[in-house]
Amino acid sequence: MTPFPTAPDISVIVPVRNEAGNIEPLIREIERALAGRSFEIVYVDDGSSDGTPAELARLAAAMPFLRTLRHATSCGQSCAVRTGVRAARGALIVTIDGDGQNDPAYMPALVDALVAGGEAMGMIAGQRLGRKDTGFKRWQSRTANRVRGWVLRDGTRDTGCGLKAIRRDVYLALPYFDALHRFMPALVKREGFDVGHVDVVDRPRLSGTSNYGFLDRLWVGILDLIGVWWLIRRRRRVPVVIGGTADAR
Template sequence: MAEPSPASGASNKPERLPAVSVLIPGKNEAENLPELIEEIRVALGARTFEIIVIDDGSDDDTPAVVTALMRDRTWLRLVRHTASCGQSAAVRTGLLAARAPIVVTIDGDGQNDPAFMPKLIDALEAGGPRTAIAAGQRLKRTDSGAKRIASRFANWLRGAILKDGTRDSGCGLKAIRREVFLLLPYFDGWHRYLPALAIREGYAVTHIDVVDRNRRHGASKYGILDRGVAGALDLFGVWWLRRRRKRVPSPTEISLDG
């Protein structure tokens, strides 16, 4: 029987999976994405990677901009929500699509600096398999004064209740082990509680200081008051989840060989 022709599309070469999957959730960030994607490429140049843009129901040129970039960037992918589902849903969609064992999240507005990605990945790897997250914590915040005050209070309250050692839960820059990410219970607003949820599963979290930047184009899609009530309910819910897990099992499989 004749061997299949290479022209048929069959290949005996295994596909090389990336070492890092970068998730960019965002809505209406068409102006910010080209520069951000290039910055990520430069920052991760020493690693194999993929970048997944999760378009959360944009009504601007985001799909056209990203698909144009994909033509000569085989490592760039686009996943779309037909309607906006929120940042947590977008992060989860990217997580399920990711192919690498380490996932890095970054906001689509360009305020997070990709130059800190290698530090986060290195810190995660240095912590060993029981370190689940290397979380960025912003210095020199560039948000408005009112937003900084609201964020500072929310982080203080969350830290006092959850005791997760995280000063800045809202920073979009995080490096996470995908296998642990998949264990965490999902709910809208979940992306703000990842350290506490990872600790609940018995894993450690490490923190890296990062420097925030000014948004280059457009306006923030997130307000101060619109998530206050939901945030309070989420905080109570995560506290309840932590309380309901008294002990994390440490199982050992017993084999006949010993």
């Protein structure tokens, strides 16, 4: 008998690389946060070299709501999220970082705000309060967010927060590139949808160390910002279909 007889309402996408010690605690928190709701958790292992694959296999054997995918080599966070969304069966997607800094307790608020917004609401973005990173990393994030906000006018204070709720069809309509997760509010608005926000309290990672550095993101981030600015400028208007005879497929 298949453990997934019907499609869930919510698919939680968790991209990870070398996070073996964080997997089970985070899954348990997600399970508690979404108790009483129809959900699945899709972990995407982005080419881990530690015990992550074995830990995911162990847990998937005992948890019918857990699905796992694995990249042969690391392709980056945005690629891992995209792999998970494409495999997801829920119409509503929730993304969360795999290091435990995002608190799953905020997931119901994100989902409820997305549903309450109706068809016009494309995404609800978490915005972190009380950042627990180093002073340098907080400065780095504030600077990047200010520059991005000034250039893109996306109305979002913190696009780096991994906690987001988005409609699956909206996500799949976005143009893909390797840093997509950092520019989603601007690109969702580009597709003609509204973006809402929920404040979430940040916390220290559960275990391990960060996979990200400063210099390896700086220049790529500048080029990505220019590219997203260009994409927005090149979309003259979003079409509104008011009639026709073609059947939706």
